[in-house]
Amino acid sequence: MSQEQKIILSGVKPTGRPHIGNYFGAMKQFVDLQTEYRSFIMIADLHALTSVTEAEILRRETLDVAIDYLAIGLDPERVTIFRQSDVPAHTELAWIFNCLTTMPYLARAHAFKDAEAKNREVNVGVFTYPILMAADILLYDPDLVPVGQDQKQHVEIARDTAEKFNRLFGEVFKLPEALILDQVKTLIGLDGQKMSKSYRNTIPLFADERELKQLIMSIKTDSKSETEAKNPEECNVFALHKLFSGAIIPEVKRRYVEGAIGYRESKEILFEQMNHYLEPLRAKRVEIASRPDEVRAILAQGAGDARAVAEAKLAKIREAVGL
Numbered sequence: 001m002s003q004e005q006k007i008i009l010s011g012v013k014p015t016g017r018p019h020i021g022n023y024f025g026a027m028k029q030f031v032d033l034q035t036e037y038r039s040f041i042m043i044a045d046l047h048a049l050t051s052v053t054e055a056e057i058l059r060r061e062t063l064d065v066a067i068d069y070l071a072i073g074l075d076p077e078r079v080t081i082f083r084q085s086d087v088p089a090h091t092e093l094a095w096i097f098n099c100l101t102t103m104p105y106l107a108r109a110h111a112f113k114d115a116e117a118k119n120r121e122v123n124v125g126v127f128t129y130p131i132l133m134a135a136d137i138l139l140y141d142p143d144l145v146p147v148g149q150d151q152k153q154h155v156e157i158a159r160d161t162a163e164k165f166n167r168l169f170g171e172v173f174k175l176p177e178a179l180i181l182d183q184v185k186t187l188i189g190l191d192g193q194k195m196s197k198s199y200r201n202t203i204p205l206f207a208d209e210r211e212l213k214q215l216i217m218s219i220k221t222d223s224k225s226e227t228e229a230k231n232p233e234e235c236n237v238f239a240l241h242k243l244f245s246g247a248i249i250p251e252v253k254r255r256y257v258e259g260a261i262g263y264r265e266s267k268e269i270l271f272e273q274m275n276h277y278l279e280p281l282r283a284k285r286v287e288i289a290s291r292p293d294e295v296r297a298i299l300a301q302g303a304g305d306a307r308a309v310a311e312a313k314l315a316k317i318r319e320a321v322g323l
């Protein structure tokens with residue numbers, strides 16, 4: 001009997017330049033797992049509609065995410081890279097799930113509560129966002145959903161929804177699990193809060209050299225002088241050394257502890273290391289971006305492949321609920 005290949009599904013929203021939190025928290029896992037897992041990686045443009053109201057911007061950023069995916073090394077020969085809105089089954093299943101989910105259950109979701117607390121005009125899409133995400137996930141029967149910590153609750157909601165459906169209509173869905181890597185589950189931004197596009201504290205993954213340097217030099221630190229002993233575990237700069245500085249990490253660490261390095265020098269070293277790491281990704285992105293038609297062709301192929309899988313699953317779901 002042949003061992004079936006395990007499946008992953010994940011995606012990011014086309015809402016601005018990806019940052020190193022997105023990369024280490026989620027996107028890098030897509031690349032690292034692509035040889036071992038059957039992979040479905042989406043661009044969540046329907047989710048982006050909860051906050052983007054300009055067609056040109058949405059179109060451009062959607063193509064940008066596709067370019068980002070290819071630049072970090074997703075191989076379209078192996079991975080189904082697709083645009084969520086190209087697969088109508090997602091919204092149809094979301095409707096079916098809407099009808100199984102209670103209002104109080106969704107009202108407890110963090111993202112919704114945060115939006116309400118900020119007193120924003122919360123649209124119904126924000127409220128039912130986790131249900132569309134449950135549909136994204138459950139259509140493809142993934143074993144794992146690689147994401148950062150802030151998406152954990154959403155994957156749990158997908159799991160709960162699958163359980164509820166199975167209880168009511170029979171075993172249709174596999175229960176997915178979030179894959180969250182402990183060391184990178186929440187990267188800290190320039191100001192010491194969680195790195196997030198909405199906090200304007202990010203280091204964009206594809207920042208050019210000048211921007212990268214300027215951002216690194218602006219990372220918030222305490223005011224210890226060069227010769228004071230420093231706790232590397234409490235330093236936002238050192239947190240990034242751990243990701244980028246490879247072989248020299250122990251030496252940097254020793255100099256922190258011994259009071260033999262100032263923050264300025266630590267940042268300068270970090271810039272060299274990060275720049276070295278990110279330079280090839282940046283170069284690849286420029287090259288891919290110069291061939292947008294190829295990227296569109298990859299999305300068209302991905303749309304067809306994703307649709308075939310999703311529609312086969314949807315047929316079983318419709319049958320189970322009596323549509």
Ligand code: ADP
Pocket residue numbers: 011012013021022023024025026027146147148149150151184185186187188194195196197198
């Ligand atoms: P943002 O919060 O910057 O808008 P997204 O919501 O587009 O980012 O997130 C895309 C992916 O990146 C998700 O899997 C999310 O969990 C992950 N992610 C976002 N910010 C971080 C972070 N600071 N550290 C680790 N992972 C993150």
Ligand code: TRP
Pocket residue numbers: 009010011012013044047132133136137145147151154
């Ligand atoms: N909500 C996710 C984010 O903000 C994006 C997303 C949409 C997603 N659908 C998904 C992630 C399905 C994983 C699986 O990052």
